[in-house]
Amino acid sequence: MPVVNLRSDTQTRPTEAMRRAMAAAEVGDEQAFLDPTVAALCERVADLLGQEAAVFLPSGTMCNHIGLRLHVRPGGDEVILHRSAHPIMAEAGSPAALTGAMVYPLDSDDGTFTADQVRGALRQVGNRYQPVSRLVHVEQTTNLTGGRVWPLERLDAVLDAAAEAGLRSHLDGARLLNAVVASGVPAATRWTTTSTGWPTTMRGRRCSPTGSPSCRASRSTRSWWTPTSWCSASTTRPRSPTPCARTTSGSARWTTPRCAR
Numbered sequence: 203m204p205v206v207n208l209r210s211d212t213q214t215r216p217t218e219a220m221r222r223a224m225a226a227a228e229v230g231d232e233q234a235f236l237d238p239t240v241a242a243l244c245e246r247v248a249d250l251l252g253q254e255a256a257v258f259l260p261s262g263t264m265c266n267h268i269g270l271r272l273h274v275r276p277g278g279d280e281v282i283l284h285r286s287a288h289p290i291m292a293e294a295g296s297p298a299a300l301t302g303a304m305v306y307p308l309d310s311d312d313g314t315f316t317a318d319q320v321r322g323a324l325r326q327v328g329n330r331y332q333p334v335s336r337l338v339h340v341e342q343t344t345n346l347t348g349g350r351v352w353p354l355e356r357l358d359a360v361l362d363a364a365a366e367a368g369l370r371s372h373l374d375g376a377r378l379l380n381a382v383v384a385s386g387v388p389a390a391t392r393w394t395t396t397s398t399g400w401p402t403t404m405r406g407r408r409c410s411p412t413g414s415p416s417c418r419a420s421r422s423t424r425s426w427w428t429p430t431s432w433c434s435a436s437t438t439r440p441r442s443p444t445p446c447a448r449t450t451s452g453s454a455r456w457t458t459p460r461c462a463r
């Protein structure tokens with residue numbers, strides 16, 4: 203029996219049908235919003251998440267970063283998130299490097315956290331010595347703590363606590379659709395009423411080999427484009443990791459060259 207490895211999109215391979223669908227897809231000028239395939243995908247995903255609009259981005263990391271960038275103002279605003287969350291563990295310090303954000307890591311065994319933990323992390327409003335609490339970031343399912351699904355009531359309470367304190371919220375839905383299947387709770391519930399959020403269309407489901415539509419609870423997508431252009435610029439400049447040497451074990455060693463100015 204053929205084994206299907208669903209562990210990560212880095213390990214799955216497109217099927218023949220997917221390759222054919224890609225080759226035959228109707229395409230157009232995506233920058234001018236004239237690519238019918240991308241437009242249909244964005245609309246479908248915005249509907250799925252109960253959000254107003256979506257923008258297609260090439261990776262989940264970019265969705266997280268652009269979400270962060272939209273909410274956090276330069277100069278030390280703080281993001282409250284779990285210690286094991288992807289921006290802390292796997293985005294090369296980009297909250298600090300690209301946005302100047304402080305992170306406030308919360309602890310728990312399963313990667314979720316409580317409304318009380320959020321309240322306990324809030325900075326004192328008007329205290330000029332402290333950063334400004336700005337964003338709560340949640341990961342559904344939690345990744346590095348074993349793929350736990352956030353219970354709806356817990357997430358509800360966390361989002362309420364954030365909203366009561368005037369904070370925005372962001373959903374990293376790299377495995378949101380796994381949570382939908384595991385729990386039977388539809389995607390467009392309070393789970394996805396965050397200010398921004400994204401599900402991946404590639405991870406685990408062998409659905410598409412690239413891209414994650416990033417959704418927003420606002421029709422206006424204008425403010426998305428500035429950080430999106432910055433991210434595109436930084437990936438086309440020599441900033442992205444380049445394999446530079448093989449280690450003795452044969453695995454590639456990666457370095458990030460200095461950005462040429």
Ligand SMILES: Cc1ncc(COP(=O)(O)O)c(C=O)c1O
Pocket residue numbers: 260261262263264266288341344345374376377414
């Ligand atoms: C929880 C989580 N968020 C974000 C990402 C980043 O997604 P991408 O690999 O598309 O950049 C991953 C990748 O595995 C992830 O597990």
